[in-house]
Amino acid sequence: MRSSIPILLATIALFSCAGQRAPEGGPIDTDPPVVISTIPPNYTTRFSGRALTIEFSEYIDPRSLEGALFISPSLGPLTFDWSxxxxxxxxxxxxxxNTTYVVTIGTDVADLNNKNKMAQAFTLAFTTGEDIDHGAIEGRVFTRLAGDSPQGVTIAAYRLNDIKPDTLDPRNTRPDYVTQTGKNGEFILRHLAFGSYRVIALRDEFKNLLYDPETDDYGIAGSDASLTPHDTLRSNVWMRLVREDTTALRLLKVTAQTRHVLRAEFSAPIxxxxxxxxxxxxxxxxxxxxLxxxxxxxxxxxxxxxIVVTDSQEADMPYRLEVDSLRSQSGLGMNPLARSLVFSGSVTPDTLGPSVVSCSTGDSARGVELESPILIHFSVPVEKTGSEKAITVIDSGRISVPYRYRWISGASVELKPEAPLKSKVWHxxxxxxxxxxxLHGKPGKDSLRVFRFQTIDRDLFSTIEGAVRDTGSIDxxxxxxxxxxxxxxxxxVEYTVRLEHAGAFILKDIPEGKYLLRAYRDRNGNDRFDPGRLFPYKPSERFTQYADTLKVRARWPLEGATMWLR
Structure with a gap:
């Protein structure tokens, strides 16, 4: 009988040589991989080798390492040999x-069996000279969406000393130093040469160390960082990720609603x-x-x-409407190829005056905040003089409630109570x-529009109290x-309060729940956070975020939420 032992041994040998493979069996592995040794060791001086060796605590997915290993300065394409x-x-x-090299293993590195990722980036530094650079920049990245993970975001540092900073374009320039964020978004760039640096955050979808607009989320610090022998560490470099919109505004449609009124529609909010x-x-x-x-x-x-109000249009006459100077809320101008459209003059006379399109409270709404403004929108721009007398607010006792009026556009007015409303009362x-x-002197219908709402029950709400500190000297x-x-x-839903200066704040009438608490200095006064631009460069507005999620409970004021602007 022919023996099967040689065949069995050959089969075992074949599979044992097939490549890296993790052992099977045992409990499910949930531990993140870590680096346990390197050749050369960390902080080696006068290094002259042609390779380095890294040993991990467990078997690693080779592709994950090859996409998350960065060497600064670059040594070109690398060859990986696994054992x-x-x-x-x-x-x-x-x-x-006489150069310090920094090898960074990012948090995208995962083990082979269960795809557990490294909890923190690993840094290995060695030098071909006598001394290792010891500048450092540390900070934190906050995600664009609440459910996104802050781990694995690329942190890119560009040395500015040998270039004109205004010419730096991350779309076609790779960084001098790279690392990745850990589980909570924190990062540290170690062993940097002294000098000036521009630090950005990228969710680098293509893993090319370049910024790809409308694909990569990005974040910018509030200022560039400077490292000197007397100031070797720049800390608290915080960045908030955003997604850039680079699509120019387009005019989509123009409709003549009546002989004096047009509606023009655009591709993005204005x-x-x-x-x-x-x-x-x-x-x-x-x-x-x-016209x-x-x-x-x-x-x-x-x-x-x-809504565009015009002089009388000629019925069925072809007109061309062209838009100039208008920008989207992202700051982008009109597409020169999509800024005009042709429409036909309306045959419909203006038999109806203004009508109420909507009210921000809706009708029969409950839980309206005690100091909440009311927005009323009309079908067309109106004559503001005298219109305010046509709008009144009364409570359930038919007592008039004083409001301040502010026209936010020709067709929309904001009503803000002069004093907080009474709790749990119908208005x-x-x-x-x-x-x-x-604008042509035509009144609306002789009718009465009524919107009813009930204010919140204050016993079901609470407050958040704290302070915003600013120890900065610039911006x-x-x-x-x-x-x-x-x-x-x-x-x-966001609850907002405005401070003219750094100091104490109180957010009132907050429903029960978990909240992210943030603050920013509105440098240009446009009532929204401006994240800055990568090119042409513009730093972000300075901001801060409370470290923990706040849990608000009814009738239990939350106090002591102190934040420092970064």
């Missing part, structure tokens, strides 16, 4: 003289204010006679269209359209906006 839990990495370029009539030019396409524009008002709340907003006129202009945002809601 069990060890890998030898061979250089294909000669080492420079600024929330009336536009100068000169930004809209209209002329017929036959004799090129201009006068009287007013241009955005349509709330989407802000993706405007009525009463609007008489017959006393409100459009200290502008008010400070403090926001509490619901941490888990699909459509997160």
């Amino acid at each position: 069990g839990r060890e890998v030898e990495i061979e250089f294909n370029e000669d080492l420079r003289r 600024v929330a204010q009336d536009l100068p009539p000169s930004w809209i030019r209209i002329a017929d396409t036959v004799a090129r006679r201009a 006068s524009v009287l007013a241009v008002s955005p349509v709330f709340p989407q802000l993706k269209s405007v 009525s907003i009463r609007i008489r359209p017959a006393r409100i006129y459009n 200290v202009g502008g008010p400070i906006k403090v926001t509490a945002q619901q941490a888990a809601a699909k459509e997160a």
Whole structure:
């Protein structure tokens, strides 16, 4: 009988040589891999080798390491040779003289069996000279969306000393130093040469160490960092990730609703204010006679269209509407190839005056905040003088409630109570359209529109109290906006308070739940956080975020939430 032992031994030998493979069986592995040894050891001086060896605590997915290993300065393409839990990495370029090399193993490295990722980035430093550089930059990255993980975000540092900083474009320039964030978004760049650095955060989707607009989230620090022999550490470099919109604004549709009213629709939200009539030019396409524009008002709340009031249009006459100077909320101008459209003049006369399109409270709403503003939107821009007298607010005892009026556009007015409303009380907003006129003197219908709402029960709410501190000496202009945002809601609601100077704050009437507490210095006063631009470079507005998620409970004021602007 022929023996099967040689066949069995050959089979075992074949599989044992097939490559790196983790042992099977045993309990599920949940431990992250770590580096347990390196050749050369950390902080080696006068190194002259052609390769380095790294040993991990467990078997590693080779592809994860090859995509998360960075050497600064670059040594070009690398060759990886695996043997069990060890890998030898061979250089294909000669080492420079008297140079510190920093090898960073990022947190995208995962074990082979269960894909557990490294909890923190690992750094190995060696030098071909006598001394190792010891500058460092540390900070933290906050994600764009509440549910996103802050781990594995690429931190890129660009040395500015030998270039003109204004010419640095991360879209086509790779960084001098690289690391990745840990589980909570924290990072540290070690062993940097002294000098000036621009530090950015990238969710580098293509793993190319370049910024790809509209694909990669990015974050920018509030200022560049400087490292000197007397100041070797720059700490608290905080960055908030955003997604850049690089698509220019486009005019999508123009509709003549009546002989005096047009509606123009755009591809993205625009600024929330009336536009100068000169930004809209209209002329017929036959004799090129201009049609006068009287007013241009955005349509709330989407802000993706405007109402244009004109002189009388000729029925069925073809007109061309052209938009000039308008920008989206992202700051992008009009696409030159999509800034004009042709429409036909309306045959519909203006038989109806202004009507109420919507009220921010809705009707029969409950839980309205005691100091919440009310927004009322009309169908067309109206004559503001006298219109405020057509809008009143009364409580359940039919007592008039004093409000301040502010026109945020020609077709939208904001009502803000002069004092906090009473808790758990029904109120009525009463609007008489017959006393409100459009720009051609036509009143609305002789009717009464009523919107009822009930204020919150204060016993079901609480407050968040704290302070915002600012010890900075530069970029200290502008008010400070403090926001509490619901941490888990699909459509997160924000509660905001404005501070003219750093100091104490109180956020009132906060429902029970978990909240992210943030603050930023509104440098340009536009009431929103500006994340800055990578190119042309513009630093982000300075901001801060409370370290922990806050749990708010009814009737239990939350105190002591102190934050420092970074």
